[in-house]
Amino acid sequence: MADDDPGILFTQPDRNLAMELVRATEAAAIRAFPYIGRGDKNGADGAAVDAMRKFLGTVDFAGTVVIGEGEKDEAPMLFNGEVVGNGNGPACDIAVDPIDGTSLTAAGRSHAISMIAAADRGSMLDASSVFYMDKLVTDATGIGVVDIRNPIGENIRALAKAKGKALDEMLIGVLDRPRHEQLIDDIRAAGAGTRLLLDGDVAGGINAARYDSRLDMCVGIGGSPEGVATACAIKALGGFIQTVLAPQTDAEREKGAAAGLRFGEVYEADDLVKGDNTFFVATGVTDGALVRGVERKGPIIRTESIVLRARSGTIRRVTADHLVQKWLGED
Numbered sequence: 124m125a126d127d128d129p130g131i132l133f134t135q136p137d138r139n140l141a142m143e144l145v146r147a148t149e150a151a152a153i154r155a156f157p158y159i160g161r162g163d164k165n166g167a168d169g170a171a172v173d174a175m176r177k178f179l180g181t182v183d184f185a186g187t188v189v190i191g192e193g194e195k196d197e198a199p200m201l202f203n204g205e206v207v208g209n210g211n212g213p214a215c216d217i218a219v220d221p222i223d224g225t226s227l228t229a230a231g232r233s234h235a236i237s238m239i240a241a242a243d244r245g246s247m248l249d250a251s252s253v254f255y256m257d258k259l260v261t262d263a264t265g266i267g268v269v270d271i272r273n274p275i276g277e278n279i280r281a282l283a284k285a286k287g288k289a290l291d292e293m294l295i296g297v298l299d300r301p302r303h304e305q306l307i308d309d310i311r312a313a314g315a316g317t318r319l320l321l322d323g324d325v326a327g328g329i330n331a332a333r334y335d336s337r338l339d340m341c342v343g344i345g346g347s348p349e350g351v352a353t354a355c356a357i358k359a360l361g362g363f364i365q366t367v368l369a370p371q372t373d374a375e376r377e378k379g380a381a382a383g384l385r386f387g388e389v390y391e392a393d394d395l396v397k398g399d400n401t402f403f404v405a406t407g408v409t410d411g412a413l414v415r416g417v418e419r420k421g422p423i424i425r426t427e428s429i430v431l432r433a434r435s436g437t438i439r440r441v442t443a444d445h446l447v448q449k450w451l452g453e454d
Contacts, residue, residue, distance in 0.1 A: 140182075140183075140184060140212075140213065140215075140241060140402060141241070141402040141403075141404050141430045141431075141432055142430065142441075143182045143183065143184075144179075144182065144239045144241060144402065144404045145404045145406065145428050145430055145441055146178050146182075147174075147175045147178035147179050147182070147239060148175070148236075148237040148238060148239055148404050148405060148406035148428060149237075149406050149426045149428060149443060149445070150174040150175060150177070150178045151171035151172070151174045151175040151178075151221040151222065151237040151406070151408075152171070152236075152237045152406040152407065152408045152416075152417050152426055153174070153417060153424055153426065153445060153450050153451075154170040154171055154173070154174035154450075155167045155168075155170055155171045155221075155222055155228055155235075155237070155408050155417075156408075156417040156419070156424065156451075157170075157451065158170065158228060158229065159228055159229075159231050159408070159409060159416075159417075160229070160230065160231025161229065162229050162230070163229055164225035164226050164228060164229035165225075167222060167225055167228045167229060168221065168222055168225045171221035171222045171237060171408075172192060172200050172201055172221045173200070174221070175201065175219060175221045175237065175239075176200050176201055176207065179207040179208060179219075180207060180208065180209065181209060182207075182208045182209065182212075183208070183209060183211045183212035184208040184209075184211075184212040184213050184214075184215055184241075185206065185208050185210050185211075185212065185213070185214045185215070185244075186206065186207045186208045186214075186215045186216075186217040186241065187204065187205075187206055187207075187214075187215070187216055187217065187244065188201055188202065188203055188204060188205045188206075188207060188217055188218075188219060189203065189216040189217065189218060189247045189249050189251075189351075190203065190217075190218035190219070190220075190240075190247065190249075190250075190251065190348040190351055190352060191203045191205060191218075191219055191348075192219075192220075192221075201219050201221070203249075203251050213243075213244075214243075214244035215241045215242065215243065215244055216241070216242050216243070216244055216245065216246055216247040217239060217240065217241045217242075218238075218239070218240040218241075218247065218348060218351055218352040218355070219238070219239050219240075220236075220237070220238050220239075220325070220348075220349070220352065221237055222235055222236075222237055222408055223235065223236050223237070223238055223322075223323050223325050223326070223349065224236065224322045224323035224326075224408065224409070225322075226321070226322050227321060227322045227323060227408075227409060228408050228409060231409065232321060232322075232409065233409050233410050233411050233416070234320070234321075234322070234323045234326050234327075234409065234410075234411035234412070234413070235322075235323060235407075235408040235409040235411070235416070236323065236325065236326055236405045236406065236407055236408055236411065236413065236414065237405065237406045237408055238325060238352065238403070238404065238405040238406075239402075239403075239404050239405075240351075240352040240355035240356065240396075240401065240402065240403045240404075241355070241401065241402045241403075242355060242396050242397075242398065242400060242401040242402070243397070243398055243400050245397075246396055246397040246398055246400075246401075247351055247355075247395075247396050247397075248351050248390070248394060248395050248396065249382065250347035250348065250350070250351055250368070250379075250384060251347070251348065252375070252378045252379045252381075252382045252384065253347050253368050253369075253370050253375055253376075253378070253379040253384055254346060254347055254371065254375070255344050255345065255346060255347055255368075255369045255370070255371060256344065256345070256346075256347040256350045256366045256367060256368050256369050256390070257271065257342075257343065257344050257366060257367045257368075257369050258271075258324070258328065258341065258342065258343065258344070258345060258350050258353075258364065258365070258366045259271040259278070259340070259341075259342050259363075259364070259365045259366075260327075260328040260331045260332055260340065260341040260342075260353065260357065260362065260363065260364045261282060261331055261332065261339065261340050261341075261362060261363045262331065262332050262333065262334055262336075262339075262360070262361075262362050262363070263334075263361045263362055263363065264282065264285050264286050265282055265285070265340070265362075265363040266363045268281050268282055268285045269281055269282050269340075269363070270365070270389075271365040271366070271367060271389055272389065274309070275295075275306060275309045275310055275313065275342060276309055276310075276312065276313035278340070278342075279293055279295065279310065279313045279314075279315050279340070280313065282339060282340060283315075283339075286339065288339070290313065290314035290315055291314050291315070291316070293314070293315035293316065293339050293340070294315065294316050294317075294318055294337055294338055294339050295310045295315050295316070295317055295318070295338075295339060295340045295341070295342060296317075296318045296320055296324075296327040296328075296330065296331055296338050296340065296341035296342070297310065297317060297318075297319060297320065297341070297342055297343040298319075298320050298321075298322070298324055298327075298343050298344070298345055299319035299320060299321055300343075300344075302343075302344060303343050303344070306342065306343055307319070310342075315339075318338060323411075324341065324343075324345035324346070324349055324353075325349045325352055325353050325356075325405075326405070326411055326412070326413045327341045328341045328349075328350075328353040328356075328357070328364070329353065329356050329357075329360070329403075329405075329413055330412050330413055331362070332356070332357050332360040332361075332362025332363070332364070333360060333362075334360075336412065337412075338412075344369050347366075347368065350364075350366045350390075350395065351395045351396060352403070354392050354395035354396045354401075355396050355401040355402065355403045355431075355433070356403035356431050357392055358392055358396070358399060358401050358433035359401065359402075359403060359431035359432055359433040359436060359437070359438065360431065360438070361436065363392075364391070364392050364395070365389050365390070365391060366389070366390045366395065367387070367388070367389055367390070368384055368385070368386055368390070370386065399433045399434050400433065400434050401432075401433040401434075402430075402431065402432050402433075403429075403430075403431040404428060404429070404430050404431070405428060405429050406426050406427070406428040407426070407427050407428070413429060414427045414428060414429050414440075415427040419447065420444075422446060422447055422448070423444040423445060423446060423447060424444070424445045424446075424447055424450060424451075425442065425443070425444050425445075426442070426443050426445065427440065427441070427442050428440070428441040428442075428443070429441075
């Protein structure tokens with residue numbers, strides 16, 4: 124059936140859905156703007172959550188939050204299982220993060236984004252019972268070349284050969300965490316350089332999958348919800364992602380097993396989100412390699428967003444100017 128067949132529209136996300144969802148990420152980013160560099164990450168997050176939720180309520184879809192603010196954050200809004208949208212339109216799973224990088228926002232550091240991913244209802248892996256997963260992301264060059272089960276040095280050498288790059292030209296993204304000390308040492312021992320990410324591994328993963336990015340690979344343990352959201356973007360970019368769940372406690376492992384999650388097995392892109400009818404939208408909160416952050420220019424606020432759709436393989440960049448007075452209530 125054609126994309127505009129009514130039977131399709133009410134079971135799969137409509138082609139215009141992403142352009143509606145970007146209004147919600149723009150709203151979240153703008154509302155977080157006054158908190159940039161102010162040291163109040165909870166204030167920034169609260170403002171972004173409230174704005175995103177209000178805008179999602181106006182969108183023509185029936186969205187179920189599969190990945191939200193989540194149990195880890197004890198969120199009162201945009202929690203896992205919450206239904207958003209006006210109910211008119213496609214039934215979708217959505218993953219939301221009003222600010223991926225609240226600490227970055229509070230400190231005024233780069234790479235904080237507001238993001239939403241969407242896919243057909245029932246297609247996203249619900250990994251909310253296990254907070255962390257090990258991840259490996261590359262662009263399409265990594266397909267059939269690297270494997271998360273291999274040592275990092277072996278993967279770096281294989282990817283460098285496939286890309287036709289010298290080892291000392293390879294740049295690997297990894298979250299700057301104590302748990303990654305050995306991983307960082309191993310990356311450098313292989314001859315590659317590291318880009319240590321303070322936070323925000325969704326943007327790191329997406330940058331590793333972009334053909335025009337300086338980052339060659341993103342690896343290490345980060346949030347499971349972020350891994351599923353990243354997979355929606357990777358499908359649109361034609362990149363490569365593998366993950367392995369990384370429970371931190373026996374209780375978490377038991378809870379994950381009860382939810383049907385598999386430990387010690389590799390989750391490929393199609394395990395994280397089924398099919399190719401996926402969307403990913405992100406608006407910059409602070410400047411980063413993926414998108415520029417919110418900017419105040421006299422009476423307007425400027426936002427930059429990226430809109431990805433897997434089915435069409437389309438990547439759009441959306442720059443928008445918003446009147447300050449209407450958004451922040453200034454005279």
